[in-house]
Amino acid sequence: MAYKVIIIGATSGIGEELTKIYAQQDCIVGISGRRQELLDSLQQQFPDKIVTECFDVTGNENKKHIENLIQKLGGLDVLIYNSGYAQLFSSLRWEIEKQTTLVNVNGFVEIINIALNYFLKQKKGQIAVTSSIASIRGNSLTPAYNASKAYVSSYMEGLSIKMYKQKLPIYLTDIQPGFVDTAMAQGSGIFWVAPVDKAAKQIYKAIKSKKRRVYVTKRWWIIAQILKVVPYSIYKNIG
Numbered sequence: 001m002a003y004k005v006i007i008i009g010a011t012s013g014i015g016e017e018l019t020k021i022y023a024q025q026d027c028i029v030g031i032s033g034r035r036q037e038l039l040d041s042l043q044q045q046f047p048d049k050i051v052t053e054c055f056d057v058t059g060n061e062n063k064k065h066i067e068n069l070i071q072k073l074g075g076l077d078v079l080i081y082n083s084g085y086a087q088l089f090s091s092l093r094w095e096i097e098k099q100t101t102l103v104n105v106n107g108f109v110e111i112i113n114i115a116l117n118y119f120l121k122q123k124k125g126q127i128a129v130t131s132s133i134a135s136i137r138g139n140s141l142t143p144a145y146n147a148s149k150a151y152v153s154s155y156m157e158g159l160s161i162k163m164y165k166q167k168l169p170i171y172l173t174d175i176q177p178g179f180v181d182t183a184m185a186q187g188s189g190i191f192w193v194a195p196v197d198k199a200a201k202q203i204y205k206a207i208k209s210k211k212r213r214v215y216v217t218k219r220w221w222i223i224a225q226i227l228k229v230v231p232y233s234i235y236k237n238i239g
Contacts, residue, residue, distance in 0.1 A: 003027040004073040006066070008057065008111060009083030011038035014130060014180060017200030018080060023049040030069035030076075032057075057083050057107030058099075066114045076122075078207065079115040081108055081129045086145040097144040104148035109155065116159060119170045128173035128207045129156055133220050135176060136227040139239050153213075160212055171210040175203050178220035192219065 011033030023046040039052040051072040085103040119125030135149035160172040206214035
């Protein structure tokens with residue numbers, strides 16, 4: 001029986017690459033995004049492996065859309081939440097902060113609740129979420145983005161503990177990329193920028209291995225450990 005995967009935010013970057021990987025691995029993939037033409041383009045590359053559902057995670061019908069995808073797939077084994085929003089700015093702009101929170105927190109938590117409740121009835125499954133190395137500390141240029149990713153990682157840890165206590169084979173994977181060569185990689189101080197295909201391959205392997213947390217690429221583990229211990233008195237000059 002073919003493995004059934006939903007990828008939320010599949011029309012570009014990591015989501016698009018993951019879609020191709022899963023389709024090439026003989027999985028059936030349900031993909032979502034805000035632009036139907038991009039979904040159609042991916043579906044045409046793998047007409048027997050991909051089904052689509054066009055919607056914005058900040059809308060009011062997430063449950064209906066996820067249920068539609070599950071019905072089209074005939075079930076669900078893994079849901080990957082890859083939708084994200086970020087924009088650099090020097091001044092504090094509410095419209096950016098609001099959109100960041102709606103996508104990275106509200107949309108995320110609603111869809112993860114829908115998926116987890118489905119898996120609880122099924123008594124098995126896996127949820128993987130693209131968080132960020134930015135989840136570790138705040139940043140003056142992207143305060144809402146870093147805070148939203150901290151929410152994502154903390155929430156995933158809480159759900160992981162909840163599933164452990166219930167002794168159910170439902171796995172939660174927190175993916176924390178550093179800089180990846182996508183539209184999300186902004187600013188002049190970026191380094192160790194990974195090609196999208198390399199990042200996606202590492203993410204695919206981590207999900208397949210049911211890892212709790214993974215840094216992408218692997219050497220970003222080093223930066224994560226440094227960020228966790230750098231005193232605020234020093235960090236405030238660079239964050």
